[in-house]
Amino acid sequence: MHNFNVFHNDLQFKACNHAYRLQFTVGTTLREKEFADIPKFEYAFKKFSEILVGDFHADLLVDIIGVVDQMVFSQTQASLKKIIFNIRDSSGDVITCTLWESHAMKFFNCYNNFTVSELMIVLLTHARDKEGQGKYPSTVSNSWCGSKILIDDEIPDYQKYKDSFATLTLSCDSLSQGNNELSQYSNLSDDDRFFYKAEVKSFSEIAALTSAKEITCVTIGTTAMFIVGKQREYYGGCSKCTKKADLKDVSFTCKCGTYNLSSTPS
Template sequence: MIEVPLSYHRQWRPHYPTYVLFQHNGTTHFIRLRRYGSRYFFSDGLKDFRRTHGIDDSVILRFFGGDKNTTFKVDVIGPILGQLRPRLMAHIADKIKNIDGSKETLKLTVRIIELWFVGTPGRSEQAEMIIVDSDGDQIHVVCKQDQLKAWKMDLKEGCTYVMHNFRVTKNDRQYIVCDHPYKLIFIGVTVVRQCELDGLPLKKYRFVDFSDVIAGQLQPDLLVDIIGVVGEFVFHHISPISKRVVFKLMNLSNQLVSCTLWDDYCVQFLEYLDHHESEGPIIVLLTNARIKEGQGSYPCSVSNSLKASKLTINEPLTPIEEFNQKYLPHCYKKTNVYPEPFVCPCGKHNDRAVLRYRVEVMVNYKDQNTKFLLWDRECTELIGQSADEVNTLKIEDGDLDLNASPKALDKLLGHLLAFKVKIQPQYKNSTVLKCSSDLALINDVLDMFPDAETCSKIKATTPFDSNDPVHDECQSISITVDHDPLIGLPLTPTK
């Protein structure tokens, strides 16, 4: 893009041509004029002209208008080939921090660190991005529908560019992705040229402190990044109108923040849960998240933004890997019992081993039975004591036989429960993902059996006596269906 020389403004005003002709080396090229404010530029077609004749952007062109000043003979100042020191345009790149709306003929050397699209492709779509310069300063940029077609294929997250000419407007939307007071809008004379540039930083996450979210001490209109491990699944709701899932995120200090994911983000989370629920801690990284201010008894919470957010779950990104390493004190890897400090297989130094339950029980329903594998969380809830506490009492009673089953395990007998399980044919058992003694939930599960009309509903919560020989096994009710009434229960920790 080249600005039209002042002399032609005087001759054309107020009737500017739509196109002019560039003639060079026996060829003629149509070049469109673009207006921006009171200024005009040679724009569309100029890139093809340079490419055809091998003329680099750094080479100076001289124009001579001989046919009513709309046909220009173009001369090149200096050789095109073998030019050792081309004459460059003296324009130092502007700094993002200095953008204040006073000028719009900006030249920026930047990296696109985030890119997303809003609207319907081909109809109302626009691109939005965050760019960063060599000082690490960021600004929000919008390429609206009328300009997107020309630039969509050139815009790539992570790539570096030289960009020229934008409309500068106030950054005053309801939610903002940068704290810069201004944002940039693509216009007809915007130029974007991808090139390899050094010294431009990669994306840096702006992780929010859970304490600030809980205390409500954050700027509510500024989108933030958040990372944590899923500590508790609250509920989800799916309808033709909207989709929503709510869970608690926990940081390394065991602080909890409620997180809500909507629509596509909800689907992504639930699909991951379906395939990887029992494979380890679920570490979630959500960028450009909204902060919802607390109301009454409801504390502050976070949720995804409409399209600007990116949801990443347990992927090999540096922040997730670093979080996982620091989360290792919560590791559930299996190890032998060491009486002295040791290093876990995951690499974490431990003062001592922490005992956890892994109990195989026989369950029955009517005249059928099978084996279920109960893990630490379920056993602790049903027994009312942790494995460490049970072992301590066992030793205090003088029972040092590690192979002897603690008396406390008898408390597992006789429970009537609804289970969600993962079938493991290779081990000839099913591992328990969730369980509940809630009667309403149990009756909901009973209703799903094919012979539900012949099943007696449970009406009382009278616990079985563990000494009763008739009830020497766990009673259970379990079914696998598309509608899972157990979905709202807390997640089973990784074993």
């Protein structure tokens, strides 16, 4: 390799943790040369157990390999293609993987044409680790530029990895069962899909949240009478649980048992 630049490895996402990186210029030239002691393919796979406990750097891309454990979500008809599935490594640990665009379509096509009695092994290079939120664990996804997905016999030394996964027990008895679950999800209405596996919390539970971590949940309610103030719209409610107060400017005892001298703007 001739005529290249050397920069600090300060990219937003890095393929390795070396202090420097090499960058091509318009005048860079390459010449192929064989080195017997340097393997053509070498992967340092990230352990799923380390990802689950947060033992990773969010800006450092990783390689992962595992067997498809269960399909979770499929969005292949929309303009933005997306697949979510659970993947299990040789130690039995499971993480959730999200694939986008061409990676999602390649996986989806292979999944639909796969023999149901076989394990489907997936290798994803330069994957992004994403920190978990609330009760949801950390996940991985392909990076927009740089990731490569290899499936089954596309993987170098495929038989070696196939043997290492042979004794695993999967969440789905077969890919056929996973396809049935995915088909059921695909047939949901937009409203049902919005609530699919959602955690529902009441307003009082939301008001009582003390965790500093972000969580995602949904709530359902009717519109109360709103009062237009100088800074925002609000309604009169309980100071503890924020339930709507039927009485205005008088003391009352809320259904949650809290005594209020007057309603509190909520």
